[in-house]
Amino acid sequence: MEIKLSEILEALLLSASRPIGIEDMIKVFEDPKPTKDDIRNALNEIDEACISRGIELKRIATGYRLQVKQSLSTYVAKLWEEKPQKFSKATLETLSLIAYKQPITRGEIEEIRGVTVGTQLMRGLMERGWVKIVGQRDVPGRPSLYSTTKEFLDYFGLQHLRELPDLPSLPDLKSIELELPIDEPEKLDDNSQVIN
Secondary structure, eight states: OOOOHHHHHHHHHHHOSSOBOHHHHHHTSOSSOOOHHHHHHHHHHHHHHGGGSSEEEEEETTEEEEEEOGGGHHHHHTTOOSOOOOOOHHHHHHHHHHHHHOSEEHHHHHHHHTSOOOHHHHHHHHHTTSEEEEEEOSSTTOOEEEEEOHHHHHHTTOSSGGGSOOOOOOOOHHHHHHHSOOOOOOEEOTTSOEEO
């Protein structure tokens, strides 16, 4: 009995610990190797077969993976004793700023957030493989520019950054200052008494 291409690809996807690209799928075959179109057609077969199953074929930034359907994830989560890692508000804010404003410097992140961004926080994002340095801003001090990685996209199930949800429109901070009634500070006379 001849093994179907879709069966081989499904086995590859199930056994892989990472997403697999079409080029990597082709590499596992001896000559004559399947074409990219052959691989895509087999992936379409797998995708259609998954419609009535508990898994789905997901295309992400670095390739394809088989995963549990999102609608069933609450059931599967009960099998695992460890709780998903929770991230601090600072980590999530910093990662969001990098994702939406990239490339961005640490100073620009600090200016937007209004607080210092710790070295450990940036190191943690880089160690996870979600953020990388892509260059330096051409200003004094040449601060590093940070951007997200394909691993960031993979972790959040995205193919492209344009799939990120739209940000709500926020008012310009300078226009808010103009609208707020700001009283002049009270003046002190030479004897440090308030003059009204």
